Amino acid sequence: MWVLIIAIVFVSVFYTIISKVKNYDLEQLKKHYSHDLPTIPFLGLSYLAVGDNEVRMRSLQTIGLAAIRRGGVIAEWFGPSLYLIVADPEIATFILKSCSDKDDVLPKILGSLLGNGILVAQVPIWRTRRKNLVPTFNMKNLNKFVYIFTKHSEIMSEKLMSMVGTGPFSIFNHFAAYNMDSVSESVLGITLNAQEKSGHPFVEAFTEGFNLTSARMSQYWLYNDYVYRCVPSYKKLMRAKKVMVDFVKDIIVSKRKSIKEDRNQNSTDAESITKSFLDMLIESSGGEEGYSDEELRDELMVLLVASIGTSAAGVGFTLIMLARHPEVQDKLYAELNEVFEGTCRSVTPEDLSRMKYLEIVIKESLRLYPPAPAVLRKVVKSLTLPTGVTVPAGCNVLINIWGIHHNYEYWGADAEQYRPERFLEGSFKHPSQYMPFSYGPRNCPGYQYALMSIKTTLATLLRRYRVLPPTDGDQFPPLRTSLEITLADAENFLIRLEPRQNIE
Known part of the structure; x- marks a missing residue:
């Protein structure tokens, strides 16, 4: 393995030298957007990301803060590629409005698991797929899914009763099982019962595929497909992917058959x-003239992974923040009592619009801990920035969403503090200083789906339980975060639960 790593480093150095000789314009851009971080000859800042997923997240924070110190933009080589790092909205x-092409690395890694869905597809495919996908996320459809979210969040709430009084525990697996149930029913139209029983082949394959893909993202020497195919994790990933693909494929075949059989039957009101x-x-x-089975499969795989990762992280980070800020939790509980009149009745779509404080609590959690803390773009044709600086073709761009959300020029001196009320203090300095689901034409089309799932889950849990930090006290160290496919808590979302009183 060490011989392989040394060989890859040597090749990277060689191609970096060639890149710098051939790309004078990129070198000039680098000089214009200089920074104060130490670099390594031929490797630039790539050394920062060498390590596990926690190291990768720290490196993203490091370069984000460096960009903020320099007015929001810096540029540096990461091996043979120059990246413009942006923390200015x-x-x-x-x-994001000018460049829709993804970089070359991330789509390849995610595509190994997800296929060619909208998240990783090249622009011509993405544009067509998005046109078909966006209409499905209208509010009429989403409101119907609230009943699915409610049903499965109530199951989770009931099962969490066994964790009361047991001390600190990781709530992530409970979220994952809830999300697997709610997403499989809303996306695939099936019931997995992941919360009721463990060991479903699809759930196990999904978990392994997610973990293997996250691990590859933290090992840059495995980015090359030829190299990755030589390591044991590749075969494990392919086995997991096959289980997932076969499962989804069978559902698609069954669904097409049932649609065909029901086409001429009007015994049930379709609107219901x-x-x-x-x-x-x-x-x-x-x-039948639309998507092929393979195209449907790719889109469904993306929806499953994106929905589960985003919702679980959103709920997890919000609960941790509420545990650390009891005054915010008390204020939120008062709102929930007002909306639900002190009962534990099921959440309805109408309830979601009334929970204004819950909405800004979630927004503040997503500001500090965005599910996708960075997005990558490739400049295919040179473009001139609003500053007058020209970015040449061939440059990569890292939009540091974490950095934008922590930029004190836009959020104030207390940008690192958890303070939901900041979302009630008037208009933003810039409309895109808050972009937890990216921005522009290639933003996440399902962000409303994710937010409704998060709101439903929290409204169900927080009426029944008070959330406490793992240990007593009012001083807490900064959260250790991990950059996997989505942002995660390095300690796997540890909390304690205490039952609420006087709930009917």
């Missing part, structure tokens, strides 16, 4: 049926 907005995303994708793409 104005420049980020311009680039909660259609899954699979149903809607088949319809919006043109039925």
Whole structure:
């Protein structure tokens, strides 16, 4: 393995030298957007990301803070590639609206697990897929999914009773099982019962595939496909992917068959049926003349991974913040008591719009801990930034969402503090200084789905339980975060639960 690593480093150095000789314009851009971080000859800042997923997140924070110190933008080589690192919302907005091409690395890594879905597809495919996908996320459809979220969050709430009084525990597995149930029913139209029983082949394959892909992202010497195919984790990933693909494929075949059988039957009012995303994708793409089974499979795989990762992280970080800030939790509980009149009745779509304080509590959690803390773009044609600086073709761009959300120029001197009320203090200095689900034409089309799932889950849990930190006290160290496919807590979301009183 060490011989392989040395060989890869040697090749990286060689290509870096060639890149710098051939790309004078990129070198000039680097000089214009200089920074104060130490670099290594030929490798630039790539050394910062060598390590596990926690190291990768620290490196993202380091370069984000460096960009903030330099007015929001810096540029540096990461091996053979120059990256423009942006922590300023104005420049980020311009680039995200101008550049829709992903970089070359991330789509390849995620594509090994997810196929060619909207998250990783090249622009021509992405544009067509998004056109078919966006209409399915209308509020009429999403409101129907609230009942699915409610059903499975109530199951989770009931099962968490066994954790009361047991001390600190990781709530992430409970979230993962809840999300697997709610997402599989809303996206695929099936019931997995992941919360009721463990060991489902799809759930186990999904977990392994997610973990293996996250691990590869922290090992830059495995980015090359030829190299990755030589290591044992590649075969494990392919086995996990096959289980996932076969499972989804069987559902697609079954769904097409049932649609065909029901086409001429009008015994049930179609408006009363909660259609899954699979149903809607088949319809919006043109039925039998629309998406192929493979195209449907790729989109469903993306929806499953993105929905589960985003919702679980959103709920997890919000609960940790509420545990650390009891005054915020008390204020939120008062709002929930007002909306639900002191009962534990099921959440309805109408309730979600009334929970204004819960909404800004979630927003502040997503500001400090965005599910996707960075997005990558590739400049295919040179473009001139609002500052007048030209970014040449061939440059990569890292939009540091974590840095934008922590930029004190836009959020104030207390940018590192958890303070939901900041979202009630008038207009932002820039409309995109808050972009937890990215920004521009290639933002996440399912962000409303994720927010409704998060709100439903929290409204269910927090009426029944008070959330406490793992240890007593009012001083807490900064959270250790980990950059996996989505942002995660390095300690796996440890909390304690205490039952609420006087709930009917």
